[in-house]
Amino acid sequence: MREPGELRGGRRSARPHHGRWLIPGLVFASLTSPDGLQGQAGEQDETACPVYGARLGTPMETVRYLADDALGGRLSGSAGERCAGEYIAAMFASLGLEPGGEDGFFQELPLASAAQPHAPPGRGRNVVAILRGSDPELRESAVVVGAHYDHLGLGEFGSTGEAGEIHNGADDNASGVAAVLAAARALRGGPRPARSIVFIAFTGEELGLIGSAWYANHPTIPLEETVAMVNLDMVGRLEDGEMIVYGMGTAPEWEEIVPTANADIGIxxxxxxxxxxxxxxxxxxxxxxxxxxxxxxxxxxxxxxxDDAEKIDAAGLGRVARLTENVARALAERRERLAVIPGVGEREQRAGGYGAWLGTVPDFTPVDFGVLLAGVTEGSPAAGGGLARGDVLIGLGDYEVGDLQAFTDALAAHRPGDEIVLRYLRDGEEHEATVRLGDRADRPQ
Structure with a gap:
């Protein structure tokens, strides 16, 4: 998961790192990086890839596989991440799911761009599978259930600890992938749902939602036929605490669907x-x-x-997988579409929860220069200035905005109440808007 805003605080202390995990019944072999894939440092690499069995095991077996030292932290585009992708594809295949990529289960995509300066060169892969629906009409529409499978590698970018150590990402986000696979197995083993369900393991989340943004622009089933998306990210530390469910304001039907799906689980x-x-x-x-x-x-x-496998709450992870199964089935059996409520919350790129507020929501699709907007928050300074989805912000006050980091820096250099000129492109033509920045502490929630 990328850096979150302030939530409800951590509640668990760190425990010692015990190194690599071995999955019962599996052996480990040194395999040359497939297809000449680049390693952590951009050079040819040899990675000890765990050899897996032919069938999907328990969620904890998945976590231990993905979070083993042998995969080197699953940095996007690395040999270790490629091994992880091969494992996920094999598990989808073992369930008899339909491949949903351009190359079997794989959807290949570029990682580096001007908008994502921290991304490594080369290409990554989403892993996509489909459980095709049974209803002749509804099977052409889909529910998406997804989780990212990349992590931080050796922690040179994004680590809150010490770089140079393998960051295995057991909770972030081997846990999410494990829950998605467990839900897929349960859904495949039960009555086939009316609507199709697309299961996706995304690459590039830690680098800026690269894989999911790519899928949104190259969907297996058209987005206009995608009725909902359920995302699992860091779901392995439930224990005796709460699970936070974001997105409850994006459709009124969630207030019925989620509690009903949770009734026999009690999370x-x-x-x-x-x-x-x-x-x-x-x-x-x-x-x-x-x-x-x-x-x-x-x-x-x-x-x-x-962040190692020994710290995952196995029983809690199983409960999350069951909730995911129940929600996905409810959505796939529902004939009516949800009534989407747009613009709830925002995703503005800046550190900290306070300071100047503009109200833009970036789209992570790469552009040559600037920040492409996915939308603006209702009642925000950006909305008052006339900015809208599809605009490309290129200037904020005296600052050029070449990418997301430049936008973050430019906004951080201003204070609430400052009157500034925004420069943006719409349909290739440059426009200006004068706005007065708001205070993030007072922004709509």
Whole structure:
């Protein structure tokens, strides 16, 4: 998961890092990086890839596989991440799911761009599978259930701890992938739902939602036929706490669907309205698709090399997988579409929760220069200035805005109440708007 805003605080202390995990019944072999894939440092690499069995095991077996030292932290585009993708594709295949990529289960995409300066060169892969619906009409529409499978590698970018150590990302986000696979197995093993369900393991989330943004522009089933998206990111530390459910304000029907799906599971839930946030559901909500994001909260191992499989709550992870199954089935059996409520929450790129507020929601699709907007928050300074979805912001006051980082820096250099001129492109033509920046402490929630 990318850096979140302030939530409800961590509630668990770090424990010692015990190194690599071995999955019972599996052996490990040194395999040359497939297809000449680039390693962590951009050079040819050899990675010890765990050899997996032919069938999907328990969620904890998935976590231990993905969070093993042998995969080197699953940095996007690395050999270790490629091994992880091969594993996920094999598990989808073992369930008899239909491949949903251009190359079997794989959807290949570029990682580096001017808008994502921290991304490594080369290409990454989303892993996409389909459980085709049974209803002749509804099977042409879909529910998306997804989780990112990349992490931080050796922590040179994004770590809150020590760079140079393997960041295994057991909770972030091997846990989410494990829950998606477990839900897929349960849904495949039961009565086939009326509507299709698309299961996706995204690459590039830690680098800026690259994989989910790519899928949103190259969907397997058209976005206009995608009725909802359920995202799982950091769902492995439930224990005796609450699971936070983001996106409850994106459709009124969630207030019935989620409690009903949870009735026989009894997970304590904390509801949050926002549909925009620092994970892959944002790429779907930016396209007016109702979303949920399941999240068992931050902890002291977040983005550190101590986020290991031994700290995952196995029983809690199983409960999250069951809730995911129930929600996905309810959506896939529902004939009526959800009534999307757009613009709930925002995803503005800046550190901290206070300061100057503009109210723009960036689209993570790469552009040559500037920040492409997925929308603006209702009642915000940006909305008052006439900015809208599809505009490309290129200037803020005296600052050029070449990418998201430049936008963050420009906004941080101003204070609430400052009157500034925004420069933006619309349909290739440059425009200006004068706005007065608001205060993030007073922004609509």
């Amino acid at each position: 304590p839930l904390a509801w949050e309205e926002a549909g925009f946030g620092p994970s892959d559901h944002t790429s779907f909500y930016a396209n007016d698709i109702p979303v949920l994001h399941f999240f068992t909260n931050v902890h002291s191992d977040y983005h550190r090399h101590t």
